Amino acid sequence: MPSCRSNKTFAERLLNWWDQHGRHDLPWQQSRSAYRIWVAEIMLQQTQVATVLHYYQLFLQRFPDLQTLACCDVDAVMSAWSGLGYYRRAVNLQRTAQLCLQQHAGKLPDTAEQLLQLPGIGRSTANAIISQSQDAVLPILDGNLKRVLARHAGIPGWPGDKQVEQALWQAAIERLPAQRGADYSQACMDLGASLCSRHKPACNDCPVATDCRACAEQIQTQLPGRKPRQPKTVRQMQLLVHRQADQVLLEKRPATGIWASMWCLPEGLQQPETGAVLMQFSHELSHVSLRIKAVQMPYTAPHMVREGQLQWYAREEALRLGLPKPVRDILQQLPVHH
DNA sequence: AACACGGGGCT
DNA sequence: AGCCCAGTGTT
Numbered sequence: 001m002p003s004c005r006s007n008k009t010f011a012e013r014l015l016n017w018w019d020q021h022g023r024h025d026l027p028w029q030q031s032r033s034a035y036r037i038w039v040a041e042i043m044l045q046q047t048q049v050a051t052v053l054h055y056y057q058l059f060l061q062r063f064p065d066l067q068t069l070a071c072c073d074v075d076a077v078m079s080a081w082s083g084l085g086y087y088r089r090a091v092n093l094q095r096t097a098q099l100c101l102q103q104h105a106g107k108l109p110d111t112a113e114q115l116l117q118l119p120g121i122g123r124s125t126a127n128a129i130i131s132q133s134q135d136a137v138l139p140i141l142d143g144n145l146k147r148v149l150a151r152h153a154g155i156p157g158w159p160g161d162k163q164v165e166q167a168l169w170q171a172a173i174e175r176l177p178a179q180r181g182a183d184y185s186q187a188c189m190d191l192g193a194s195l196c197s198r199h200k201p202a203c204n205d206c207p208v209a210t211d212c213r214a215c216a217e218q219i220q221t222q223l224p225g226r227k228p229r230q231p232k233t234v235r236q237m238q239l240l241v242h243r244q245a246d247q248v249l250l251e252k253r254p255a256t257g258i259w260a261s262m263w264c265l266p267e268g269l270q271q272p273e274t275g276a277v278l279m280q281f282s283h284e285l286s287h288v289s290l291r292i293k294a295v296q297m298p299y300t301a302p303h304m305v306r307e308g309q310l311q312w313y314a315r316e317e318a319l320r321l322g323l324p325k326p327v328r329d330i331l332q333q334l335p336v337h338h
Numbered sequence: 339a340a341c342a343c344g345g346g347g348c349t
Numbered sequence: 350a351g352c353c354c355a356g357t358g359t360t
Binding site for chain 1: 339341342343344345346347348349
Binding site: 040041042043044045046047048049052086088089092119120121122123124125128140141142143144145147189192193198226227256260 | 352353354355356357358359360
């Protein structure tokens, strides 16, 4: 509980600041359409506003409503998502649209509890959608809030730790206003994205600095606590480049593991394949460093192409599929075939 | 609790 | 080069 030297609450001071200095012109703030807010919230998971803006407009033009999204080919959704990363979000987005058609009369459900049952929507996103679409007072806890609250409440430790996360949710709940839920959620995120930044927080201009624990102790940049460093394992991966005129051979990956269910260059066996090494580079995942070797294969026997698993794609067509980054890079640098 | 996802921004 | 982010789902 913040000590109240000021006679105004945390939320009152934050809302006053936001009215004067906050962002009010973002595309997803212009309506209370649950569909448009939902799409924005999913895109904004682990992706910054500047990146989302462009994709968001194009996505809504292509999929203007829930039914359009539910009924299109999943490859069309992946194509619209291409370059945003975290492609599971796109698959879950369409799956949720289809579930809404089947189970919720073609609309997104209007309670956080029901939203939480849908794929790709967790506690924070469920509350954010209801908060924005119904102006409800609900706590959210994204990366910005974790930073703001860890500092204001003086909560040590890494937010990925369950106990720390629990303390942060509690701090979020304690600071909620009685009204203006939608504005308050936006204000919290705006504060974290601007004044209360990771480095160089602008505490002199901050509306809640007077009772901020981190500011009082001058430990702003030490909160929130860092993730414990863990050594990455190294894994070799051979990606095979089979060509046939202007086409390349792609493989649909299994539903689990790295790049689940995505189209990819076929993965080679551990022993060296016979063929020229086209490219060699490293791709970093959270716990693995992939050492990727792209190998040009001299010949593809027709019987090797099993229906459903492997498929020939024109290179330009393949590049529109929404491929893993390393695969996109390999295809883009492929020499033109003669 | 650990892992998978991923491009981009920042120091 | 390392760290972080408008997180969630799977194992």
